Amino acid sequence: MGRLSFLWAFLIIGCFNSFGQSTQSDKDWKLVWADEFETAGPPNPKNWKFETGFVRNHEIQWYQPDNAFCENGFLIIEGRREQKPNPTYQANSSNWQTNRPTIDYTSSSLHTNGLHSWQYGRFEMRGRIETKSGLWPAFWTLGVKGEWPANGEIDIMEYYRNMLLANVAWATGKRYTAEWRSTKKPMASFNDPDWSKKFHVWRMDWDETAIRLYVDDTLLNTVMLSETINKDGTSINPFRQPHYLLVNLAIGGDNGGDPSTTSFPSRYEIDYVRVYQKR
Numbered sequence: 276m277g278r279l280s281f282l283w284a285f286l287i288i289g290c291f292n293s294f295g296q297s298t299q300s301d302k303d304w305k306l307v308w309a310d311e312f313e314t315a316g317p318p319n320p321k322n323w324k325f326e327t328g329f330v331r332n333h334e335i336q337w338y339q340p341d342n343a344f345c346e347n348g349f350l351i352i353e354g355r356r357e358q359k360p361n362p363t364y365q366a367n368s369s370n371w372q373t374n375r376p377t378i379d380y381t382s383s384s385l386h387t388n389g390l391h392s393w394q395y396g397r398f399e400m401r402g403r404i405e406t407k408s409g410l411w412p413a414f415w416t417l418g419v420k421g422e423w424p425a426n427g428e429i430d431i432m433e434y435y436r437n438m439l440l441a442n443v444a445w446a447t448g449k450r451y452t453a454e455w456r457s458t459k460k461p462m463a464s465f466n467d468p469d470w471s472k473k474f475h476v477w478r479m480d481w482d483e484t485a486i487r488l489y490v491d492d493t494l495l496n497t498v499m500l501s502e503t504i505n506k507d508g509t510s511i512n513p514f515r516q517p518h519y520l521l522v523n524l525a526i527g528g529d530n531g532g533d534p535s536t537t538s539f540p541s542r543y544e545i546d547y548v549r550v551y552q553k554r
Contacts, residue, residue, distance in 0.1 A: 304397055304551035311547050312350040318343055318385060326384040326523070328363065329372040334411070334528030336382040337361075342524075343383035349544045352524045354382040354410065356539040380534065384523030392419050392517035397551040398479040400522070403544045404434055406462055406471040409534025411435045411525035412543040414477055416518035421446075424453035425505050427513025431488055432477040435530045437462045441488035441495035445513050446505035454506065458488070458496040474546060482553075486514065520548065 310322050317340070325340045342353045359378045368374040404412045413433045418426035430442035439460045444453035462470065478489040486503075488496040505511045524543040526534050 303554060305554050307393070307396070307550050307552050308391055309547060309549040310350070311348070312345045312545065313348055315345050315347075318345060318350060322390060323385040323387060324390065326386065329361075329375075330384065332525065332528040332530065333371050334525045334531065335534075336380040336524075336526040337378040338384045338523070339381055340383060342381055343385055349546055350385075350522070352383045352385075352412075352522065352543040352545070354380065354524050354526050354539060354541040354543075356380055356534075380526045380539075382524045382526060384521065384525075386519060386521040388417070388419070388519040390519075391550075392519040393550055393552065394515070394517040395482050395552065397549075398431060398481070398520065399476060399547075399549045399551070400432065400478075401474055401476045401546040402432075403474045403542075404432075404471060405541050405543070406434060406437065407534075407537040407541060409527050409532045409537050410541055411528065411531035413521070413523055413525070414548075415521050416479075417521065418513045419517050419519060421511070421513060423451070425507055425509070425511065425513060427503070427516070427518065428453070429479060429481070429486060429488075429514075429518065431479045432490070436532045439490065439495075441490075443486055443488075443496070443498040443503065443514075445503050446507040446509075448506045448508075450507070456496065456498045456502075460490075460495060474544075481514070483515075520550075522548070 310319060326338045328338060330338055342355060344351055361375055361378050363373045364376045365373040400414045414431045416429045420426060424444050425446040428444040430440060433440040440457060442455055442457040444455045447454050475491050480487045484500055486498045487494060500512060500514050503512055503514050505513060522545060525531055
């Protein structure tokens with residue numbers, strides 16, 4: 276059965292088991308949003324917007340829409356080694372985004388901010404990531420209100436430097452400095468030399484009490500909302516507000532590592548992104 280037909284079957288009978296991926300109490304959840312990427316070409320603009328340029332973490336990729344496209348029922352985010360002039364370049368600038376005369380790598384970052392956001396639920400992505408040096412794919416959320424990290428960040432999936440990560444972050448008393456609750460799982464711990472050749476399912480279950488992050492039904496991280504209070508003087512809990520989704524492939528930067536020996540293009544392939552909420 277095709278993915279689209281399978282989705283319709285779920286909507287009709289109210290029960291869903293995604294590609295053999297068992298989940299607890301499926302009858303308790305209803306699908307509220309999904310992108311199955313069935314239509315070839317650019318991603319659906321009703322679901323996704325793009326970040327552009329050099330954005331964060333001193334990463335060396337230039338984000339542009341051209342590197343994201345739907346093909347054979349998958350969203351492809353393609354990292355490329357290609358050189359072009361930096362349109363924001365300023366001679367003698369001290370800003371990392373404007374002081375480099377050329378762009379040496381390109382990629383894409385997509386998000387649902389201003390289109391779709393949700394407070395609590397089950398967030399799920401089936402995808403395949405390359406684990407080469409310098410690559411930094413992610414599936415994550417940010418809160419709709421507040422500057423980072425006071426808006427709250429949840430990294431349902433993040434990979435770099437031979438580690439798979441599952442993180443939650445919120446504000447400390449120092450501006451732009453986060454309090455992190457992180458789990459780092461070495462890739463060697465999977466005991467599977469073909470792990471990166473396979474598709475995997477990343478999932479977040481988020482409710483009024485906790486955030487739980489999984490890969491292939493294995494729990495990686497649990498963070499209780501009783502501890503996620505911003506320490507910036509506001510006492511706001513950024514995980515008691517709607518969050519929007521992001522999917523991106525970063526290259527290099529503060530955490531990504533050195534991509535100089537990595538072959539390009541590289542691909543982050545996404546089969547689907549789905550959001551469920553309690554009935």
